[in-house]
Structure formats: C-alpha cells, structure tokens
Amino acid sequence: MATITSVDDPADPRIDDYRDLTRSDRRPDRPGGRGLVIAEGVVVVRRLLDSPYPLRSVLGVPRRIAELADDLAGFDVPAYETDADTMATAVGFHLNRGVLAVADRAPEPDPAELLRDARVVAVLEGVNDHENLGSLFRNAAALGVDAVLLGPRCSDPLYRRSVRVSMGHVLRVPFAPLDGEWPASLKTLRDNGFRVAALTPAADATAIGAAGLVGERVALLLGAEGPGLTAEALAAADVRVRIPMASGVDSLNVATAAAVAFHAVAAP
Amino acid sequence: MATITSVDDPADPRIDDYRDLTRSDRRPDRPGGRGLVIAEGVVVVRRLLDSPYPLRSVLGVPRRIAELADDLAGFDVPAYETDADTMATAVGFHLNRGVLAVADRAPEPDPAELLRDARVVAVLEGVNDHENLGSLFRNAAALGVDAVLLGPRCSDPLYRRSVRVSMGHVLRVPFAPLDGEWPASLKTLRDNGFRVAALTPAADATAIGAAGLVGERVALLLGAEGPGLTAEALAAADVRVRIPMASGVDSLNVATAAAVAFHAVAAP
Structure with a gap:
C-alpha cells in the first residue's frame, strides 16, 4: 500500500521529481538520463500504474489521492498529499487535474x-x-x-x-x-x-x-x-x-x- | 484592386476591426450583432476571399500583403500595411502569421x-x-x-x-x-x-x-x-x-x- 505523507512546503526535497515541470519538460537528457515519465490526472495516472514503468511516487490533493486509493493498494511508494497552492508552486503552474505521478523509464521492448x-x-x-x-x-x-x-x-x-x-x-x-x-x-x-x-x-x-x-x-x-x-x-x-x-x-x-x-x- | 494604406499608429481607428482580438473574441453579440469573421494567415485569408462573406479589409506586414496581391486584385477594400509591433499592439498578441482579414457575416443558407x-x-x-x-x-x-x-x-x-x-x-x-x-x-x-x-x-x-x-x-x-x-x-x-x-x-x-x-x- 502506498504510504500517504502530507507535504506543506513547496520546497520539500521529497517532491523534487515534480519541481518546475515546465522547465524539466525541456531538459535535453530526457530519453536517456534521468528523464522521468510523468502522468497528469486520475485517468492517466491509472494508466501509468498499469504500465511497465516503475512508479516512484504520486503527488496530489487529498480528494484525488483518495480517488486513487484502490489503484495504489499494490504499490510500495510514497503518495504525497498537499493542497492546490503548494502543488502549483512546486510544479510551476496550476494543475487542474489535481494529481501527478512519476515513474522511471523502462528498457524499450525488442x-x-x-x-x-x-x-x-x-x-x-x-x-x-x-x-x-x-x-x-x-x-x-x-x-x-x-x-x-x-x-x-x-x-x-x-x-x-x-x-x-x-x-x-x-x-x-x-x-x-x-x-x-x-x-x-x-x-x-x-x-x-x-x-x-x-x-x-x-x-x-x-x-x-x-x-x-x-x-x-x-x-x-x-x-x-x-x-x-x-x-x-x-x-x-x-x-x-x-x-x-x-x-x-x-x-x-x-x-x-x-x-x-x-x-x-x-x-x- | 485593394488600396494599400500604411498604418503606423496602433490606435488608428481605421484598424478598429482588429483591435483587442482576444477580448472581442469573447463578446456575446458575436453571431447576431456586429460579430465579424476573422481570418489569420495567408492560407485562411485566401479561403475568406473565396467565401461568401463580404470582405471589409486586410491588415498585415508588407511581405504578407505582397503575397496576397493577386488574390486581392478583385476586391475594392483597404489593405492596411503595418509592422509586426504595431500589429501586435493593436491586436493584443503577437501574430506569427503576419496577416489578418475581416469580413461581415452573411445570411445563413436555407x-x-x-x-x-x-x-x-x-x-x-x-x-x-x-x-x-x-x-x-x-x-x-x-x-x-x-x-x-x-x-x-x-x-x-x-x-x-x-x-x-x-x-x-x-x-x-x-x-x-x-x-x-x-x-x-x-x-x-x-x-x-x-x-x-x-x-x-x-x-x-x-x-x-x-x-x-x-x-x-x-x-x-x-x-x-x-x-x-x-x-x-x-x-x-x-x-x-x-x-x-x-x-x-x-x-x-x-x-x-x-x-x-x-x-x-x-x-x-
């Protein structure tokens, strides 16, 4: 079961994977280096959970984290709960969909x-x-x-x-x-x-x-x-x-x- | 032939049809009252010239007006030439495509x-x-x-x-x-x-x-x-x-x- 952890400080290093997304989105090392797979919104987060990409964490407002509770049951990763403003400050823009998830890349199939x-x-x-x-x-x-x-x-x-x-x-x-x-x-x-x-x-x-x-x-x-x-x-x-x-x-x-x-x- | 007229002042009333497009775009009277048909870019302006909507004028940078010269030959309307900055100030945003045209609506077909x-x-x-x-x-x-x-x-x-x-x-x-x-x-x-x-x-x-x-x-x-x-x-x-x-x-x-x-x- 994902561990639900409250985050109040947008500078909290535990949510670094979500920081300045509009900038990191452009970073050149995406496909190779540390480039992460980022899902936005309940529907897409669910697809990420169903995918071969290894989940790192979830970040969202309580209502969205609650909506995903059953889906997250099998995952041993942190689910960071926060409010919309803290999330917007960390991410760099206001996120209508209220939830994000981050995964590592996986080797491409043959x-x-x-x-x-x-x-x-x-x-x-x-x-x-x-x-x-x-x-x-x-x-x-x-x-x-x-x-x-x-x-x-x-x-x-x-x-x-x-x-x-x-x-x-x-x-x-x-x-x-x-x-x-x-x-x-x-x-x-x-x-x-x-x-x-x-x-x-x-x-x-x-x-x-x-x-x-x-x-x-x-x-x-x-x-x-x-x-x-x-x-x-x-x-x-x-x-x-x-x-x-x-x-x-x-x-x-x-x-x-x-x-x-x-x-x-x-x-x- | 369209009359080519230089416009240097973004406040020039002759280009009022193009003013604050991002605002006028939202005005409630669009379909009925004074709502205009607005075309952006050479390709779409050409389609407007070919359409049943009565052309009122064209506004663009010299290069785009020149590109449309043949298409405008049959129209007795003003073509306002200006520079990209004047255009951006009047329109309310920078227009990559460099040319706009405005027409009146026409009665809808039966x-x-x-x-x-x-x-x-x-x-x-x-x-x-x-x-x-x-x-x-x-x-x-x-x-x-x-x-x-x-x-x-x-x-x-x-x-x-x-x-x-x-x-x-x-x-x-x-x-x-x-x-x-x-x-x-x-x-x-x-x-x-x-x-x-x-x-x-x-x-x-x-x-x-x-x-x-x-x-x-x-x-x-x-x-x-x-x-x-x-x-x-x-x-x-x-x-x-x-x-x-x-x-x-x-x-x-x-x-x-x-x-x-x-x-x-x-x-x-």
Missing part, C-alpha cells in the same frame, strides 16, 4: 518481439510534434493498432505533453525504435510477414479501402504533417495508399489521417 | 437548399468546443462532406478560434442551423431522402463499415466528446453506428471520430 504477435503496426518517420504524436498513440490504442515503431526524427513519446495528449495511451501501446539504416530497416517488417503500406496524398496511390489490406499483417508507414514521407521511405514501401480527399484541401492532421487509416485496416 | 444536392451531411448536437468544431469542419472539407447542420448547443463555427483550427474550412463547407424542435427536426433530413445514422460507442450499434451507408444519402449525427448524443437524438435516428474500438479505450476525440465516420461513408 522490435522483433513486438512484431511477433502483432497484426497491424504503425511505423513513423519524422513525426516530431509532441501533440500529434500523443494523439496518434491515442488513436492507435482506440483502433486496435498493436505497436508503434519509431523511424528517424520522431519525438519522444514519453515527453510529458505527449503522455497527456495521448490520454496515457503512450503508456499502453508498446513502441520501440526501428534500428538499422533507414529505410532499409523496413525489411525487418517484410521479414516478419508484414506488408509495408505508405500513406501519401499522391493522387496515383491506391485508395486505402481498395488496397486489400483488411485482415492482412500491415505496417502503416506515416510521415509528418506537411512534408509527409520522404521519397526514400515511399520507395521502400510495398504499396502506396491514400485517403480519398476532396480537391482543394491541403491535408488532414497526421493523427487524424492515421486514425482513418487505422480504422480502414485495423479496426478490431 | 437548410433545404443545402440538402438538395448533398449526399453526405453532418448533423451536430452539443458540439460546443471551438477547437473540436473547427477540426470537424477541416475533416468534413477533406473527406467530402457536403454540409453541416447545427442542432442544439453547438458553438458558433465562425468564432475566431474555430476558423483558425479549421484552416479556414468553416468558410468553405456550408452550414446552417437545423430549425424546429429537436430532435423531431431530423424529419427534415428523412423527408429529403437521407438516412439518419447516429454515431455512438454503444456495443450493440452496427459497425459503421457494415451499415450499408456507402453510396447512400447519409446524415451523420454526431454528439459532443464525453457525453455523446442524447438518448432523444439516438432514438430519433434510423440506424445507430459505431466505430469498432479496442476494449478499455474511452473514446476518440469527436473530430477524429467524425473523420473516421466521414471516410467510411463519404470518401469522394
């Missing part, structure tokens, strides 16, 4: 293991906007995507804002970097029986609903909003698919396009 | 006219988040939805933030309030040959891809994120459809769910 039981995976190239990345994970979770593989130039899915925007689903949908030289590394997917389908707005691509992907093992290759996939990535795919769009419309948001594509091939 | 040539329309109930509403219009434009009908408790699509988030597509996808008592007013759709399909996460609803809606005249009934459609609206629909979702996932964002549904029934 891509080969992720692929073994997967039917649909997303492979990302250059998705470097934290909100888009978070939304994409939320959509992946909802629409039955089994794993996400990160190609070059993607943001860190465990960045605080991505965790929040994903509603905690970055803690739930397994992800790993796709190692090796890009895009030759896509061969890993082919070797594991996946068809690599690149999503593109190109008019000569196949409409995604007509590409025969339903029920198949599919790796959906997605690029950033704006530039989209590089020519090299497009050339390395087995098939290029498009979402039919009205003329004169630039594009969909990348996470929205991903949702449409996930539903078209993955819907559980 | 729903009957909107429906005459439409194949797929969206009907919204309680979509009262300006960003979600803007995103929904962007997705509607991209995915070939012909019109949007506004049921009760929806926000104003011409609110500045909705215009921006929609990337100007609220100026392009026609919309109108659905008059009459809700949800009995849905009869209008049925009378015009539309099947009214309500989107719901309910497990006993029909998977949207299996509801036989492709190629049909469809009115997609969408509720707010969170509460969803009211029981009355659900009961008034011809068919209840769902997006198949993984278990344990709350829901998709309403604009994302709308995109998936639009693609499933409307893709052009």
Whole structure:
C-alpha cells in the first residue's frame, strides 16, 4: 500500500521529481538520463500504474489521492498529499487535474518481439510534434493498432505533453525504435510477414479501402504533417495508399489521417 | 484592386476591426450583432476571399500583403500595411502569421437548399468546443462532406478560434442551423431522402463499415466528446453506428471520430 505523507512546503526535497515541470519538460537528457515519465490526472495516472514503468511516487490533493486509493493498494511508494497552492508552486503552474505521478523509464521492448504477435503496426518517420504524436498513440490504442515503431526524427513519446495528449495511451501501446539504416530497416517488417503500406496524398496511390489490406499483417508507414514521407521511405514501401480527399484541401492532421487509416485496416 | 494604406499608429481607428482580438473574441453579440469573421494567415485569408462573406479589409506586414496581391486584385477594400509591433499592439498578441482579414457575416443558407444536392451531411448536437468544431469542419472539407447542420448547443463555427483550427474550412463547407424542435427536426433530413445514422460507442450499434451507408444519402449525427448524443437524438435516428474500438479505450476525440465516420461513408 502506498504510504500517504502530507507535504506543506513547496520546497520539500521529497517532491523534487515534480519541481518546475515546465522547465524539466525541456531538459535535453530526457530519453536517456534521468528523464522521468510523468502522468497528469486520475485517468492517466491509472494508466501509468498499469504500465511497465516503475512508479516512484504520486503527488496530489487529498480528494484525488483518495480517488486513487484502490489503484495504489499494490504499490510500495510514497503518495504525497498537499493542497492546490503548494502543488502549483512546486510544479510551476496550476494543475487542474489535481494529481501527478512519476515513474522511471523502462528498457524499450525488442522490435522483433513486438512484431511477433502483432497484426497491424504503425511505423513513423519524422513525426516530431509532441501533440500529434500523443494523439496518434491515442488513436492507435482506440483502433486496435498493436505497436508503434519509431523511424528517424520522431519525438519522444514519453515527453510529458505527449503522455497527456495521448490520454496515457503512450503508456499502453508498446513502441520501440526501428534500428538499422533507414529505410532499409523496413525489411525487418517484410521479414516478419508484414506488408509495408505508405500513406501519401499522391493522387496515383491506391485508395486505402481498395488496397486489400483488411485482415492482412500491415505496417502503416506515416510521415509528418506537411512534408509527409520522404521519397526514400515511399520507395521502400510495398504499396502506396491514400485517403480519398476532396480537391482543394491541403491535408488532414497526421493523427487524424492515421486514425482513418487505422480504422480502414485495423479496426478490431 | 485593394488600396494599400500604411498604418503606423496602433490606435488608428481605421484598424478598429482588429483591435483587442482576444477580448472581442469573447463578446456575446458575436453571431447576431456586429460579430465579424476573422481570418489569420495567408492560407485562411485566401479561403475568406473565396467565401461568401463580404470582405471589409486586410491588415498585415508588407511581405504578407505582397503575397496576397493577386488574390486581392478583385476586391475594392483597404489593405492596411503595418509592422509586426504595431500589429501586435493593436491586436493584443503577437501574430506569427503576419496577416489578418475581416469580413461581415452573411445570411445563413436555407437548410433545404443545402440538402438538395448533398449526399453526405453532418448533423451536430452539443458540439460546443471551438477547437473540436473547427477540426470537424477541416475533416468534413477533406473527406467530402457536403454540409453541416447545427442542432442544439453547438458553438458558433465562425468564432475566431474555430476558423483558425479549421484552416479556414468553416468558410468553405456550408452550414446552417437545423430549425424546429429537436430532435423531431431530423424529419427534415428523412423527408429529403437521407438516412439518419447516429454515431455512438454503444456495443450493440452496427459497425459503421457494415451499415450499408456507402453510396447512400447519409446524415451523420454526431454528439459532443464525453457525453455523446442524447438518448432523444439516438432514438430519433434510423440506424445507430459505431466505430469498432479496442476494449478499455474511452473514446476518440469527436473530430477524429467524425473523420473516421466521414471516410467510411463519404470518401469522394
């Protein structure tokens, strides 16, 4: 059972993990060094408790800590109770959701293991906007995507804002970097029986609903909003698919396009 | 041809339409009284110029005004050139995109006219988040939805933030309030040959891809994120459809769910 401890002083070193979050959020050592996984709000904290990331502590107002009591029963970590003002001073901004939790990172899974039981995976190239990345994970979770593989130039899915925007689903949908030289590394997917389908707005691509992907093992290759996939990535795919769009419309948001594509091939 | 006029004084009354935008954005008289349609950035300003809303003026830094010169050729309105600081002082915040345009509202189209040539329309109930509403219009434009009908408790699509988030597509996808008592007013759709399909996460609803809606005249009934459609609206629909979702996932964002549904029934 988590130990409930009252904290009155925003400078209390026991809550250092939560200090100046808007600053620590930007620190460069995030993914490697001491970068922590930070969950905000009861729903996302619950997802963190259910995740493989080792919980360090929880900080919240009494009402939120009470709400999480059952969830915290199996954890031998401190739960720091405080008031909204102390919390705001320590954290650096007012937190509507009234509760935070912090965990350590865990080793990333082996891509080969992720692929073994997967039917649909997303492979990302250059998705470097934290909100888009978070939304994409939320959509992946909802629409039955089994794993996400990160190609070059993607943001860190465990960045605080991505965790929040994903509603905690970055803690739930397994992800790993796709190692090796890009895009030759896509061969890993082919070797594991996946068809690599690149999503593109190109008019000569196949409409995604007509590409025969339903029920198949599919790796959906997605690029950033704006530039989209590089020519090299497009050339390395087995098939290029498009979402039919009205003329004169630039594009969909990348996470929205991903949702449409996930539903078209993955819907559980 | 728009008349280019230099403005150096942020207090110049000629740019009053642009003053304190963050305040005027909240004024209660928006839709009825003097509420203006405000476009930000070259792309959205172009959509405003292409729209039925009568242009009043443009305000921007010289580079952006020059970029719009061809587009403004047919308009007999002032284009105010200024520098970024003067603009920021007048507007009330720094504007990355460097150009704004203002138009009057126009009478809303008659729903009957909107429906005459439409194949797929969206009907919204309680979509009262300006960003979600803007995103929904962007997705509607991209995915070939012909019109949007506004049921009760929806926000104003011409609110500045909705215009921006929609990337100007609220100026392009026609919309109108659905008059009459809700949800009995849905009869209008049925009378015009539309099947009214309500989107719901309910497990006993029909998977949207299996509801036989492709190629049909469809009115997609969408509720707010969170509460969803009211029981009355659900009961008034011809068919209840769902997006198949993984278990344990709350829901998709309403604009994302709308995109998936639009693609499933409307893709052009």
